[in-house]
Amino acid sequence: MKPPARLESTWARRRGDDKDMSGDPQSTWAAVDALAEERLGVGDAVLDEVTARGTRAGLPAIAVSPCQGKLLHLLARVSGAKRVLEVGTLGGYSTIWLARALPADGKLVTLEIDPHHAQIARENFALAKLDHLVELREGPALKSLGEMERAEVEAFDLVFIDADKPNNARYFEIALRLARPGAIIIVDNVVREGALLDDSGTNPSNEGSRRVLRLMGKTPGLAATLVQTVGVKGYDGFAIAVVGAAK
Numbered sequence: 001m002k003p004p005a006r007l008e009s010t011w012a013r014r015r016g017d018d019k020d021m022s023g024d025p026q027s028t029w030a031a032v033d034a035l036a037e038e039r040l041g042v043g044d045a046v047l048d049e050v051t052a053r054g055t056r057a058g059l060p061a062i063a064v065s066p067c068q069g070k071l072l073h074l075l076a077r078v079s080g081a082k083r084v085l086e087v088g089t090l091g092g093y094s095t096i097w098l099a100r101a102l103p104a105d106g107k108l109v110t111l112e113i114d115p116h117h118a119q120i121a122r123e124n125f126a127l128a129k130l131d132h133l134v135e136l137r138e139g140p141a142l143k144s145l146g147e148m149e150r151a152e153v154e155a156f157d158l159v160f161i162d163a164d165k166p167n168n169a170r171y172f173e174i175a176l177r178l179a180r181p182g183a184i185i186i187v188d189n190v191v192r193e194g195a196l197l198d199d200s201g202t203n204p205s206n207e208g209s210r211r212v213l214r215l216m217g218k219t220p221g222l223a224a225t226l227v228q229t230v231g232v233k234g235y236d237g238f239a240i241a242v243v244g245a246a247k
């Protein structure tokens with residue numbers, strides 16, 4: 001079988017007919033992501049346009065990858081989630097993947113501090129014809145989460161935490177209170193190219209990852225794991241937990 005043009009060098013390395021076997025892991029990971037997207041039909045024109053609009057609007061390229069977005073979508077689907085909470089919207093790329101898993105009477109609440117990101121995201125929700133399912137709350141997530149707790153909003157079935165990493169553990173603590181028993185909580189970017197292992201305490205984002213894992217480990221009735229990921233977004237990982245489940 002002839003490989004797609006962008007995969008030729010990777011396939012040549014795999015076959016061993018490229019003498020330079022040093023390889024660049026990042027380009028291999030990105031090529032495998034590209035192959036998966038192509039073969040599995042991950043993504044579509046709307047999601048591509050959302051990414052392109054983000055680039056044009058100057059948003060940082062820190063959304064989840066297509067394959068990661070599809071993973072979030074599948075987790076929401078298999079769990080039958082009706083209510084989803086997202087901390088960290090950016091341009092709404094992951095929001096759209098998650099919202100597409102919801103039933104017609106579902107709801108997704110997403111929290112974003114940056115007014116420019118929020119404006120682009122709202123436009124993207126309209127573009128994806130999902131604005132009726134998505135509520136974007138603008139402002140610091142801790143403030144919005146506090147308001148939601150005080151208002152005793154209906155419990156969530158799935159929470160995706162992907163905002164400022166130093167606050168990961170605080171978001172997770174509040175997510176636990178806002179989640180129903182059996183809910184899934186996913187925290188993105190906990191591995192940070194292995195910086196998770198750094199115990200120097202000097203990097204607030206690493207500390208955020210380390211704290212959230214410690215907290216997950218000692219929360220009674222929580223089953224959790226960590227999935228390391230490589231791909232177009234480099235080397236990182238998700239922590240995934242189920243609330244109120246046997247370890």
Ligand SMILES: C[S@@+](CC[C@H](N)C(=O)[O-])C[C@H]1O[C@@H](n2cnc3c(N)ncnc32)[C@H](O)[C@@H]1O
Pocket residue numbers: 062063064087088089090091092093094095111112113114117139140141142162163164
């Ligand atoms: C990694 S991006 C989110 C990416 C998005 N989940 C996706 O995959 O498409 C993180 C977002 O969190 C927002 N953010 C950072 N600090 C925040 C805070 N304190 N409250 C709410 N949002 C925050 C940033 O402005 C940024 O848009």
